[in-house]
Each structure stands twice: as C-alpha cells, then as structure tokens.
Amino acid sequence: MKTITMDLSCALAEAVGENGIHENDLRLTLGKISEYYTKLLARPFPFMTLPSTRFQFDEMYALADKASKTNIRNLVILGIGGSSLGTQTIFDALLHPLHNQEERFREGRPRYFILDNIDPHKMTAVVETIIPEIDRTFLVVISKSGETPETISQFMLFNELMKKSAGYRERIVLITDMEQGLLNKIAQKEGYPVLNLPPGVGGRFSVLTPVGLFPSAIMGINIKKMSDGAAGMAAHIVRYDAEENMAFALAAILYLMYKNGKPIHVIMPYCERLAAFADWFRQLEAESLGKKGLGPTPTKSVGVTDQHSQLQLYVEGPKDKCIVLLYSATSEVPIPDSFDYLEDVSYLANKDMKDLFHAEFQGTRLSLTESGTPNLSLTLDEVSDYNLGALFYLFEMVTTFMGHLLSVNPFDQPGVEQGKIYTKAIMGKKGFEKEREHTDKFLASPVRQVIF
Amino acid sequence: MKTITMDLSCALAEAVGENGIHENDLRLTLGKISEYYTKLLARPFPFMTLPSTRFQFDEMYALADKASKTNIRNLVILGIGGSSLGTQTIFDALLHPLHNQEERFREGRPRYFILDNIDPHKMTAVVETIIPEIDRTFLVVISKSGETPETISQFMLFNELMKKSAGYRERIVLITDMEQGLLNKIAQKEGYPVLNLPPGVGGRFSVLTPVGLFPSAIMGINIKKMSDGAAGMAAHIVRYDAEENMAFALAAILYLMYKNGKPIHVIMPYCERLAAFADWFRQLEAESLGKKGLGPTPTKSVGVTDQHSQLQLYVEGPKDKCIVLLYSATSEVPIPDSFDYLEDVSYLANKDMKDLFHAEFQGTRLSLTESGTPNLSLTLDEVSDYNLGALFYLFEMVTTFMGHLLSVNPFDQPGVEQGKIYTKAIMGKKGFEKEREHTDKFLASPVRQVIF
Numbered sequence: 033m034k035t036i037t038m039d040l041s042c043a044l045a046e047a048v049g050e051n052g053i054h055e056n057d058l059r060l061t062l063g064k065i066s067e068y069y070t071k072l073l074a075r076p077f078p079f080m081t082l083p084s085t086r087f088q089f090d091e092m093y094a095l096a097d098k099a100s101k102t103n104i105r106n107l108v109i110l111g112i113g114g115s116s117l118g119t120q121t122i123f124d125a126l127l128h129p130l131h132n133q134e135e136r137f138r139e140g141r142p143r144y145f146i147l148d149n150i151d152p153h154k155m156t157a158v159v160e161t162i163i164p165e166i167d168r169t170f171l172v173v174i175s176k177s178g179e180t181p182e183t184i185s186q187f188m189l190f191n192e193l194m195k196k197s198a199g200y201r202e203r204i205v206l207i208t209d210m211e212q213g214l215l216n217k218i219a220q221k222e223g224y225p226v227l228n229l230p231p232g233v234g235g236r237f238s239v240l241t242p243v244g245l246f247p248s249a250i251m252g253i254n255i256k257k258m259s260d261g262a263a264g265m266a267a268h269i270v271r272y273d274a275e276e277n278m279a280f281a282l283a284a285i286l287y288l289m290y291k292n293g294k295p296i297h298v299i300m301p302y303c304e305r306l307a308a309f310a311d312w313f314r315q316l317e318a319e320s321l322g323k324k325g326l327g328p329t330p331t332k333s334v335g336v337t338d339q340h341s342q343l344q345l346y347v348e349g350p351k352d353k354c355i356v357l358l359y360s361a362t363s364e365v366p367i368p369d370s371f372d373y374l375e376d377v378s379y380l381a382n383k384d385m386k387d388l389f390h391a392e393f394q395g396t397r398l399s400l401t402e403s404g405t406p407n408l409s410l411t412l413d414e415v416s417d418y419n420l421g422a423l424f425y426l427f428e429m430v431t432t433f434m435g436h437l438l439s440v441n442p443f444d445q446p447g448v449e450q451g452k453i454y455t456k457a458i459m460g461k462k463g464f465e466k467e468r469e470h471t472d473k474f475l476a477s478p479v480r481q482v483i484f
Numbered sequence: 485m486k487t488i489t490m491d492l493s494c495a496l497a498e499a500v501g502e503n504g505i506h507e508n509d510l511r512l513t514l515g516k517i518s519e520y521y522t523k524l525l526a527r528p529f530p531f532m533t534l535p536s537t538r539f540q541f542d543e544m545y546a547l548a549d550k551a552s553k554t555n556i557r558n559l560v561i562l563g564i565g566g567s568s569l570g571t572q573t574i575f576d577a578l579l580h581p582l583h584n585q586e587e588r589f590r591e592g593r594p595r596y597f598i599l600d601n602i603d604p605h606k607m608t609a610v611v612e613t614i615i616p617e618i619d620r621t622f623l624v625v626i627s628k629s630g631e632t633p634e635t636i637s638q639f640m641l642f643n644e645l646m647k648k649s650a651g652y653r654e655r656i657v658l659i660t661d662m663e664q665g666l667l668n669k670i671a672q673k674e675g676y677p678v679l680n681l682p683p684g685v686g687g688r689f690s691v692l693t694p695v696g697l698f699p700s701a702i703m704g705i706n707i708k709k710m711s712d713g714a715a716g717m718a719a720h721i722v723r724y725d726a727e728e729n730m731a732f733a734l735a736a737i738l739y740l741m742y743k744n745g746k747p748i749h750v751i752m753p754y755c756e757r758l759a760a761f762a763d764w765f766r767q768l769e770a771e772s773l774g775k776k777g778l779g780p781t782p783t784k785s786v787g788v789t790d791q792h793s794q795l796q797l798y799v800e801g802p803k804d805k806c807i808v809l810l811y812s813a814t815s816e817v818p819i820p821d822s823f824d825y826l827e828d829v830s831y832l833a834n835k836d837m838k839d840l841f842h843a844e845f846q847g848t849r850l851s852l853t854e855s856g857t858p859n860l861s862l863t864l865d866e867v868s869d870y871n872l873g874a875l876f877y878l879f880e881m882v883t884t885f886m887g888h889l890l891s892v893n894p895f896d897q898p899g900v901e902q903g904k905i906y907t908k909a910i911m912g913k914k915g916f917e918k919e920r921e922h923t924d925k926f927l928a929s930p931v932r933q934v935i936f
Contacts, residue, residue: 034935034936035936036935036936037933037934037935037936038933038934038935038936039931039932039933040932040933040934041929041930041931041932044932112788112789112792113789113791113792113793114792117793128609129605129606129609129610130609130610130613132585133584133585133595133613134613137609137612143585148789149756149786149788149789150788150837150840150841150844151754151755151756151757151788151813151841152813152814152815152816152817152836152837152838152841153581153755153756153757153813153814153815153867154581154756154757155815155817155837156815156817157580157581157582157589158581158582159817160589161582161585161586179828181832181840182788182840182844184829184832185819185829185832185835185837185840187822188819188820188821188822188823188829188832188833189817189818189819189820189822189837191820191822191823192820192822195822214823214826214828214829217826218823218826221823221825235792264936265936268936275932275934276934277934278934278935278936281934282934295802295804296748296781302603303603303605304601304603304605304606305603305605305606311793314793314794315792315793315794318793318794318796318797318801319792319793319794319796319797321797321801322794322796322797322798322800322801323796323800323801324800325800325801325802325803326801326802327797327800327801327802329748329783329797329801329802329804329805331781331783332784334601336564336601336602336634337564337565337600337601339565339900339903340564340565340566340687340767340771340900341565341569341763341766341767341770341771342766342767342770342771342774343899343900343903344770344771344774344775344897344898344899344900345770345771345773345774345779345781345899346774346899347899347900347902347903348774348775348776348777348779348898348899349770349773349774349775349777349778349779349781350747350777350778350779350781351777352747352781353781361603361604361605362604362605363604363605363607363608364604365604365607365608365611365641366641367637367640367641368640368641368643368644369640370639370640370641370643370644370647371640371643371666371670371673373673374666374669374670375914376631376666377636377637377640377666378914379908379911379912379913379914380633380636380637380640380911381640383637383911384604385602385604385607385637385641386604387911388602388633388634388637388907388911389602389603389604391906391907391910391911392602392634392903392907394906394907394910394923394926394927395903395904395905395906395907395909395910395923396903398903398906398923398926399900399902399903399906401926402902403899403902415605422936426936445796446796446800447795447796447797447798447799447800447855448791448792448795448796448799448851450799450851450854450855451791451795451799451844451847451848451850451851452847453847454843454846454847454850454851455840455843455844455846455847456831457847458843458846458847459831459832459835459839459840459843460831461831462827462830462831471846471847471850474846474850474853475846477493478493479491479493480491480492480493480496480727481489481490481491481492481493482489482490482492482727482728482729482730482733482734483486483488483489483490483730484486484487484488484489484490484716484717484720484730484874484878
C-alpha cells in the first residue's frame with residue numbers, strides 16, 4: 033500500500049544549507065526514538081492501543097442506530113478543545129464542504145453545530161436556529177472531566193430547551209470519563225445514556241474514542257475504516273525502523289528543527305478538507321509540549337490561499353520556522369478557454385484546476401527551499417476515513433516522541449489550571465473566596481488605557 | 485466617544501517583569517513614531533486618505549443598487565489574499581453567523597461564496613451548488629494586478645457558467661487597478677463594469693476601497709459608517725500624541741515586543757465575529773514586515789476556545805510571544821438552573837453566558853500576566869460597521885509605523901514573486917522555458933521519501 037508519502041528532502045542541510053538537518057543529527061535522534069519506542073511497546077500509553085481495542089464500538093453503533101431512527105435534523109455537539117477538535121477535523125475532511133448549507137448534499141444526515149465556544153452572540157444565533165426544530169435535535173455533550181464550565185453551562189441551557197420536546201431522553205448522549213465527574217451524576221439523575229473515554233486517554237488524544245467517533249457514526253462515517261487506518265499506522269510504526277518509519281522520521285525532524293532555532297512549526301495543508309486537521313494538531317503539539325519553558329509554537333496556514341498572506345514572511349523573514357506541507361487533490365475541474373483572445377492566459381486554458389493547484393504546491397516548495405526555509409511534505413492519495421485515521425495516529429505518536437526528546441510529560445496541562453481557578457473565582461464559586469480577593473485586586477488595579 | 489479601549493498595563497515591565505516593556509523604551513519609541521508621523525502627514529501614503537476621499541462610493545452604490553434589483557440569490561466573489569480577506573472579515577463581523585445557512589437570517593440578501601482558494605474539491609462543491617441558480621448569481625472578480633492566476637482561472641470557469649444565463653452581463657463586476665492588467669482588457673471586450681483600487685493602494689491595504697466595500701454594499705452593510713469609523717480613527721491619530729494615541733502606543737508595543745525577543749504576535753479575539761479579523765491582520769503584518777530577514781510571525785487564536793488548545797503553551801512555554809486580545813460581547817444568554825441538585829454548578833446558574841465569557845477573558849489575562857507573558861487588550865463597545873472601520877485603519881497605521889521602525893518597506897512583497905514564476909513555469913507558460921528547465925530539475929531530483 034502507498035497511501036501517504038512523506039518527502040523530507042527539503043528539510044535536510046543538503047537542500048537548505050545551515051537551516052537544514054545534518055545526517056548525523058538525524059541518525060542520532062532516530063536512534064533515541066527507536067530506543068524509547070522499544071521500551072514504550074512493553075508499556076504502551078493507553079491511547080496507543082485504541083486501534084486494536086475498538087473501545088465501545090458496539091455501544092456507539094447501537095446508539096447511532098437509535099439516533100438515526102429518530103429522524104433527526106440537527107446534531108448539536110457541546111465540547112471544547114480535545115472534545116471538539118477531532119470531530120470538527122473529521123467532519124471537515126469527510127463530509128461535503130456545503131453539508132450544512134445544502135440539504136441535497138447531506139444524504140439524509142442532520143446538519144451539525146459544534147459549539148466549541150461560549151461567545152454569547154454565536155450561542156444566540158445557534159439557539160435561534162435550533163428552537164423551531166428542537167424536537168428533531170440530537171444533543172451530544174462531551175467533557176472528559178465532566179466539569180468543564182463552558183460545556184456544563186451550555187448543557188444547562190440546552191437541557192432546558194430539550195426538555196420542552198417529547199422523547200428528549202432518546203436524543204441526548206453524554207461522553208465522559210468512566211467514573212468521575214458531574215456528567216456521570218447528571219446522567220444518573222436524568223437517565224441519559226453515557227459513552228466513555230477509556231481510562232488514561234486524555235482529551236487531545238481522544239479522537240479515536242467515542243469523543244470523535246460517536247458524532248462521526250451519527251453522520252454515517254465509517255469509523256471502523258478510520259480505526260483501521262490508525263491500526264495500519266500502528267503496524268507501520270512497529271514494523272519499520274529509523275528513517276523508514278514515518279513517525280520516527282517526522283518526530284526527529286520536528287524536534288531537530290525546534291532545537292536548531294526553528295521553534296515555529298507551520299502546518300500548511302494544500303487541501304481545504306485538511307485545514308481543520310491543522311487546528312487539531314495545533315492543540316496536540318502546543319498543549320502536549322508547551323511546558324517547562326519549552327515547546328514549539330504550531331501555527332496554521334492553508335495553501336494556496338496563504339501564499340498570498342504568509343509566504344512572503346516564510347521566504348524573506350527570519351529563519352525561525354519549518355513548514356510542514358500536507359497535500360491532497362483528487363477532483364478534476366477543467367478550466368475552459370473562456371478568454372481565447374488573451375495570449376497571456378492561454379497557459380491556463382484547457383488545463384485542470386488540479387494541475388494549477390499542484391503547480392503552486394510545487395512552486396512554493398521550490399521557492400521555500402531555495403530561500404533556505406526547511407520544509408517537508410506529506411502527500412495523501414486521497415482524503416479518506418482510512419488515511420485520516422492513520423494521520424491522527426501518526427501525529428499522536430510523533431507528539432509522544434517529541435515529549436520524550438524534550439523531557440516533558442506530553443499528557444498533562446498544568447499551565448491552564450490557574451486560569452480556570454480565576455474564572456471560577458470571578459464567577460463567585462463557593463470555596464474560591466481567597467482567589468476572589470486576588471482577582472478583585474487585579475480587576476480593580478489601576479490600568480494604563482488608551483481610549484478611542 | 486469611547487468605543488474602543490486599549491489596556492496596555494499587562495505589556496509593561498511593571499506587570500510582567502523582564503518580559504515587559506520599560507517606560508524608557510516606550511517613551512523613546514513613541515517619540516520616533518511621532519516624528520515619523522509628522523513627516524508622513526505632509527506626504528501621506530495613498531491608503532491613508534481613503535476615509536476622506538470616499539473613493540468611487542457613488543459608482544459602488546449605483547452598481548449595488550442595480551444588483552439588488554436583479555433579485556440575486558448567490559454572490560460569488562473570486563479573489564485571494566488582499567482581495568478576499570477584507571470582505572471575509574466584514575461579513576463575519578457584521579452578517580448573521582448563520583447567514584448562509586438560514587434564509588430567514590439573510591433579510592433578502594444573497595448567500596455568499598468567497599473563493600479564496602483553488603482546491604478543486606471545494607471548487608466542485610461550490611459549482612455544484614451554484615449551477616442550478618446560475619441565473620440568480622452575481623459574480624465579483626477581484627485582482628489588483630488583474631493577473632492573479634488563481635483568480636483568472638476561476639474567472640475562466642465562472643465566465644463560461646455565467647454566459648449560459650440570460651442577462652449575465654448585468655451580474656458581473658470586476659475590481660482591479662485603474663489602468664493595467666488583464667481584467668481591464670476582459671472588461672473592455674466583454675462589456676463588464678469595472679470598479680477600481682485607487683493608484684498606490686496595495687491589496688492588503690485595500691479593504692476600505694471597492695475591494696472590501698462593494699461586496700459589503702451588496703449585502704446592505706453601511707459602508708459610509710465603516711468609512712466614518714476609519715475617518716474617526718484617522719482624526720484620533722492626528723489629534724493625540726505619545727501614549728494617548730492608540731496607533732502610536734500599539735505600534736510601539738508590538739515593535740518593542742519583537743525587538744525584545746517576542747517575535748510571535750498572537751492575535752486572540754474573544755469574539756467569534758472578529759476571528760476573521762485576526763486572519764486579515766495576519767496577512768497585513770506578515771506580508772508587510774516579513775522581509776530582509778526580519779518580521780514578527782502573527783498567529784491567530786480564538787478565546788475562549790483556544791484556552792483549551794494554546795493557553796498551556798502561552799503560560800508555560802518559551803517567553804517568545806506577546807498576546808493581543810480583542811474583546812467584545814453584547815448579547816445576553818441566561819444560564820438556567822437546570823441541574824439544581826448539583827451544588828457544584830450553582831455558581832453558573834442564573835448567571836449570563838456573557839458573564840462567564842468575560843470572567844474567562846479576565847481569568848486568562850491574569851493568568852498570562854502572572855506567568856510573565858506580556859499581553860494587551862482592545863475592548864470594543866460593540867462589533868459595528870463604525871468600530872470595524874476604525875480597527876482596520878488603526879492596524880494599517882500600526883503596520884506602517886512598524887515598517888518604519890524596522891526599516892522595511894511595508895508596501896512591497898518581493899518574496900512571493902519567485903514562487904509565482906515557478907508556478908507559471910510548471911504550467912508551461914510561454915517565455916518561462918528557462919525557469920521550466922529549473923523546475924523540471926527540482927521535480928526530477930532524487931528525493932528522500934518515507935512511505936505508508
């Protein structure tokens with residue numbers, strides 16, 4: 033099989049000079065990863081075994097099947113961060129680009145609303161849209177801890193709305209940790225069915241659990257094939273060593289880039305369907321590795337669009353970046369010779385949009401390389417459930433390897449706790465009186481303002 | 485008036501220690517900007533006078549008026565980079581969040597499709613959607629140079645589609661440079677009306693010309709008020725000096741951050757309607773300043789969502805960033821006491837979603853500040869046409885000032901030319917035979933591949 037091809041030529045010193053990676057460093061780093069991986073295989077992290085365990089697949093199919101029989105028109109997903117990014121990525125990649133907008137592209141499936149923010153303006157807009165069809169709305173509430181205030185407050189709102197329609201208990205599913213948390217308490221009291229994250233799998237590593245897969249199953253996406261793709265990638269990582277191992281090679285390059293003064297990792301899909309994948313990886317890399325004063329800064333660009341926005345900076349700006357290109361294009365769109373009186377555009381006439389898209393991708397690669405900006409590219413033969421599953425697993429392993437190389441724990445996020453405490457204090461939660469004094473002081477402290 | 489308030493307290497050394505700005509540096513930099521601005525006023529750059537000249541407003545109103553009489557259902561905009569980002573920003577800020585999805589929120593205005601990419605999959609989806617209503621589709625083609633291959637190839641495709649419907653000439657408008665370029669030639673031959681960019685105004689500074697304003701006028705957005713906002717900001721910049729001047733202060737801080745080892749500028753709206761504004765500024769800053777080995781890297785985050793994705797990195801990662809927060813929230817969404825049996829959520833019950841949104845914004849500010857990550861915030865009393873015009877003008881001036889401080893020309897983009905040449909060479913354009921040899925060599929050179 034040859035479904036994903038990674039080309040690392042243009043990340044090497046041979047291609048981009050001093051900004052590139054030296055063979056020696058690459059070999060050494062690959063060795064370190066290989067050694068670590070051997071140990072890891074003896075005691076794998078829980079997310080690593082997901083593709084083989086197919087955790088709660090039967091439960092998901094049963095609930096999705098029941099959902100499809102209720103003739104639903106709207107799927108509302110409440111979740112933020114790791115609870116929403118995976119689903120958004122899958123939907124963007126595998127549903128029709130105008131799924132929500134045009135009924136004929138939905139093939140009988142519901143529209144979806146992923147509420148990953150509490151901006152009251154957007155909330156109002158979605159609520160306005162849902163209310164007239166609340167009896168045909170299916171609600172999925174996702175929070176690993178079960179305590180996320182954004183998700184819980186949204187649930188408080190939607191729970192009241194849903195309760196106004198008959199049979200609403202059939203149209204609510206909660207996804208949360210197996211034991212602890214408020215969502216479990218609510219489920220028990222209200223009689224809502226629950227799906228879980230397996231023990232030890234964190235939010236940003238949860239796309240291949242019910243968190244990402246249950247909403248996908250409702251949309252008719254083949255979650256088994258997605259899981260097969262992840263299993264295929266897991267098998268590839270077991271089978272190959274050194275540079276032939278895609279996860280080893282990608283982790284080594286991204287790590288060496290970071291160490292060699294390229295802390296900005298630009299992830300740049302030439303494929304609109306993979307634009308959300310960049311957001312998904314952005315969380316995975318930032319939250320897993322950004323600690324102890326270390327960590328690359330991931331940033332998202334989209335080709336060809338951002339050639340007209342960011343490329344100038346990548347080519348002539350500081351050499352503090354490496355660019356990870358993703359490429360996939362399959363559809364064909366012929367360009368008619370509509371202005372045959374213009375010599376200047378004859379090179380476009382009767383070509384395909386795909387050819388131009390590919391030429392721009394290659395032109396950008398060459399232009400980056402010649403300006404000494406290291407880059408590498410992953411080309412997918414198609415944007416499929418299988419390849420997407422493989423990509424998820426690949427980048428999860430890559431992040432885990434980078435965590436080891438940087439000596440940070442990729443599975444915690446201690447830096448966000450303080451902000452959560454302050455939010456609760458400002459909201460007047462009991463038990464946070466001392467912190468409230470502190471936030472009051474901050475909010476009352478003299479400010480330097482400029483007013484327009 | 486007090487419509488936009490900038491708080492710079494948490495960018496200063498007093499608040500964030502060594503990562504912050506010292507009073508002395510601030511004063512010195514403000515002085516440099518002030519001196520430069522005085523010279524600039526004598527010979528302003530062309531974009532600076534746009535709010536007072538109201539360039540082609542009459543022509544825009546006449547054409548938009550005519551458009552509205554054709555009972556159009558789809559507005560298709562072909563443009564990329566500076567030709568699309570402004571319009572996208574305006575539409576996201578001022579139209580209903582579900583404008584395209586729900587007819588009742590459109591108030592009789594058309595759906596819109598901004599085609600800022602040539603990804604063939606997406607192109608196919610949009611063409612499929614438009615074709616059955618091609619006789620009710622209005623096409624706006626935007627390219628300053630008139631030569632952008634992405635836009636021209638899309639136009640070749642849409643021109644053929646449009647020609648199949650009666651009266652299509654009434655439903656096409658081109659926006660381009662006043663004299664040169666292919667779009668002018670096409671307009672002459674086909675009889676399409678043309679709007680312009682005024683001489684000397686570049687793509688990324690063109691949002692307040694017909695490029696951003698004509699599509700807005702079609703959607704019924706008050707472009708005079710937007711222009712008034714820009715004029716208001718222009719007047720503010722003339723009137724105030726030093727730190728009381730919002731453009732001086734913002735430029736000084738962003739520049740000093742860059743100089744002080746914080747080359748990553750995170751622009752983070754707490755306001756979904758301003759998310760696209762971050763993309764607009766991302767182009768403005770990157771393409772204007774990324775040259776001669778210099779230039780900050782702008783990156784976009786959205787609050788509160790990215791608290792669950794990027795905040796960990798901002799708080800505990802390297803101190804190589806400053807965070808520019810934008811905040812605005814007006815709608816109210818009460819949180820009902822739906823789980824009154826849970827003590828743990830009583831602090832949310834009967835509050836407003838807006839209160840939680842604001843508490844998270846403040847909690848994040850405090851948490852960033854205490855971890856020594858410099859940040860500043862701009863709070864808008866509302867997301868209005870007026871404020872949006874003011875913001876555009878503010879950031880354009882800020883970018884111009886930063887260009888002066890960095891000694892780079894903010895109005896060119898030499899670094900993207902090479903990629904354009906390579907694209908044409910790969911596509912087989914006449915006159916690019918020598919470059920074709922070069923691209924052929926690159927494409928045929930041995931690669932280091934990893935295969936899955």
